[in-house]
Amino acid sequence: MTDTTTEVLADFALDTTAKSLGDVVSDAKARFKSGNLGSLPSVLAIITLVAIFGYANPDAFLTTSNLANLMGQASAVIVIAMAVTFVLLLGEIDLAAGFTAGVAATVMATRLADGWPLWQALAISALVAIALGMFTGYMVAKVGIPSFVVTLANFLSFQGILLLLVKDKGTLRVQSTPVKALVGGNLSPTLSWLLVAVGLTLFAWSLWRTMANSYGAVPRSLVLIKLGGAAAAAIMVTLLLNENRAFEKAKEQGTVIDGIPYVVPAIMVLLVLLTFLLTRTQYGRHLMAVGGNPEAARRAGINVQRIRLTAFGLCGLIAGIGGIFLASFVDSVDPNTGANDTLLLAVGAAVIGGTSLFGGKGRVLNAVLGGIVLALIPNGLPLVGQRSPFGIIDIDFSSSGVKFICAGLALLAASSVDALSRKGA
Amino acid sequence: MSNDKPILELQGINKSFGPVQVLRAVDFNVYAGKVTALIGDNGAGKSTLVKCIAGVHPTDSGEVRFNGQSVSIHGPKDASELGIEIVYQDLALCENLDVVQNMFLGRERLKHGLLDGSSMEQAARDTLASLSVRTLKSVRQQVMSLSGGQRQTVAIARAVLWNSKVIILDEPTAALGVAQTAQVLELVRNLANQGVGVVLISHNMNEILQVADRVSAMYLGQVAADIEVTESTTRETLVELITSGRSGDVGLITNDAEEEVTA
Structure with missing residues (x-):
């Protein structure tokens, strides 16, 4: 990149400057304050x-x-x-x-x-x-x-x-x-895990794509936090839902209700x-x-x-x-x-x-x-x-x-x- | 200077709404790389003239030449195909969309049938940079969060993005404060320096003297004078042209002599 281009791009500082997680949080705070909840x-x-x-x-x-x-x-x-x-x-x-x-x-x-x-x-x-x-x-x-x-x-x-x-x-x-x-x-427990895997992969791909196109405005740490949060939530919910949730009496009779x-x-x-x-x-x-x-x-x-x-x-x-x-x-x-x-x-x-x-x-x-x-x-x-x-x-x-x-x-x-x-x- | 051919040339344009003749044998030229100010009192016919150029109103008679070629403009589409863009006073921006989305509205770039966001963003940024715009911090801002001057900038940059040859600005500074007016005038100058033929409609004489190369003054549906702005051009001259159609030896001949001259 030539010197002039660098200088020119500096006019759009907010688009091109890499942001830290703190910047993203304070941006969000400013947005909330301005009434955009x-x-x-x-x-x-x-x-x-x-x-x-x-x-x-x-x-x-x-x-x-x-x-x-x-x-x-x-x-x-x-x-x-x-x-x-x-x-x-x-x-x-x-x-x-x-x-x-x-x-x-x-x-x-x-x-x-x-x-x-x-x-x-x-x-x-x-x-x-x-x-x-x-x-x-x-x-x-x-x-x-x-x-x-x-x-x-x-x-x-x-x-x-x-x-x-x-x-x-x-x-x-x-x-x-x-x-x-x-x-x-309900999905079977196996299919439930497959769904979680596919869902998280797609989510990761879309996050990565946003980050790649953002000229640094979306920091890697934010992507990791979002992905980690989604993965933790999805895995926890799936673990819970894959348990047999039939009533006690029905369970004794062999009824199984599980899966997402x-x-x-x-x-x-x-x-x-x-x-x-x-x-x-x-x-x-x-x-x-x-x-x-x-x-x-x-x-x-x-x-x-x-x-x-x-x-x-x-x-x-x-x-x-x-x-x-x-x-x-x-x-x-x-x-x-x-x-x-x-x-x-x-x-x-x-x-x-x-x-x-x-x-x-x-x-x-x-x-x-x-x-x-x-x-x-x-x-x-x-x-x-x-x-x-x-x-x-x-x-x-x-x-x-x-x-x-x-x-x-x-x-x-x-x-x-x-x-x-x-x-x- | 006069050896430059005008990029847009209107000759003998007449336009009536019913019995009222709004434009009378109007000659109007726009030169590439120059700012032509269009001045005149309310009702003098500025807006009608602009709308005729834009293809909003059909003309009754007269000739329009673009780049020396005779053309006929039957609708807004014809005008924009020629490279004539008009930035109206109300700007027509979508506040809920960001700068890039507004600049490309209606002409989005697609890749595999989907919006090509990064290519549009880059092009928007390049266009703004080429106009030396220093007031926008981000092209991803919603227009809602922009000031009046920034909005004007976006609207003008949108017109530039389409490689327009002629850009007509309808009172771009009317609603702006001092600092923002200065920014927009700088932008107007930069536009002309890029080779665009700029038409600036304005009521502010100081701003015209500051930025315009030529002035066309309209008076009661006629072009009273088409003068070059020089260091000797004064505010008073322009005001006289607007209010009486005449200043010193330029402008319309008084009514008594009119027949003689037109004959």
Whole structure:
């Protein structure tokens, strides 16, 4: 490198100077101080909730079977939150994503009941989900109706479609073994270790790649800490989950429940694929741009309408996949699949994870973190049971009322963080 | 100096919106390597002229030559294909994206169908370095965290990145403080020194005298004067050209004599 180049590069000191671990930490501190908290609140919430519930009822909460349960309970909300993330990034909303999931699940269930092969049932259900999403997208992007109104209308009409599909059967059981196993089934202990090995290798590769492209801004020590932390956590969890977690009585009869639940690799694959789409492809970059400043995107030659249309289509498809998780959780579909609080929890999960409702800011990982927070609340509260926290009133923490109030407060806290950070910036 | 051919040449441009004639037989030249200031009061037709060049508005009549070749600009795409870029006042940056991502927005470099981050980052840094930009510490900063002057810099550098031949800056310093104005003016000068034909729209006479090589003054839809900036050019001359279309013996002839001259 010639002298002039070195001098020139010195103008971008922050890009080219090698950083120590301390620099990275102080950078992060500065970022938090400026109100850009990212996923920090959700991570803190997970730690706090685990600490509270673990303290209140360690025998029931801190068990491997509850850990596996929690993953299953969180999975559908996480996937639908991933779906909603793509429209939230545009500053739009999809209030009908829950029913899109319900309709997709029911389409699959009815096809399976008619004896269709699984892949055909899944394909047609995916097509229906995409079509529902694209319909919303068309109304928003081409007709120009605000997404809140379009999806409010769809909330009603998709529910109608769901009722028509289920008809008077009430509940439609899903008999397909793979679908039933998705939530509830487990990898064998050997495959669990294989999954950990593959996952850690890919993680190490991606970290190494980031470091190599960072001109020293990502220090080796940070990479090692991240990789070491991930490896320690993955190995510990796998060791725990590979233990037989059947009840004592069942164990005596020879029942074995062990291994990592299928939902873990399933969610991880979705997480990696969608993150890749959002951060490494031109489509993802354009989506972020439209969310940040539609006018700037339009002037840069981006087809804003096409991005809006396809984002809703994508939201529909992912929500449809979430519907399979919903069906698998209870091995059946009914008029309430994807109804009630499903959508609210999904949007809540994305926002609690740090995705902004105002568009332009968010990650797919946020949906996972927020989904875990919102699954922890109904999972842990019943285990707390009847208590009188301040010795004044008796509160039954297992009641639905308390659950809803806590979930609501969590969402409110998360959106306050979002709003305040925008004010600060 | 006059033996240099203009890179962009507009001749006899007319433009009406309904019954209102906004541009009247406008001649306007942009020279490579020179800063041409475009001045005029509000409503004099500066913005309309720029939008005609950008292809936002079609012209009613008149000729546009680029590099001596007659061209027709029917839309913004035609303009940018010729190498004409316009940096509007509102900059049109995405605050949630970083400097590199904004500079390459809509024209991302791909490798195996995926975004080629490191190549774009290097090119962005090279472009900024070639303009002697000293105000950006990192090209990985989100635009959200940049000052007004830095944002202006990013917007101008984005135009440079595409090897533009003509860059039109619409009041680039209007919203900036003193120090940042100086930075942007230095950047404007560097742009011209690189051989780009720069058009600077501004209301600040001092800044024009400081940085411009030529001044085209517009008055009521006509070009009142097209003068070279010399040491004897004064602020007063420019202000008179803007307010009355005439200063001393340069500028438009008064209404009584107008017919005689145009004949």
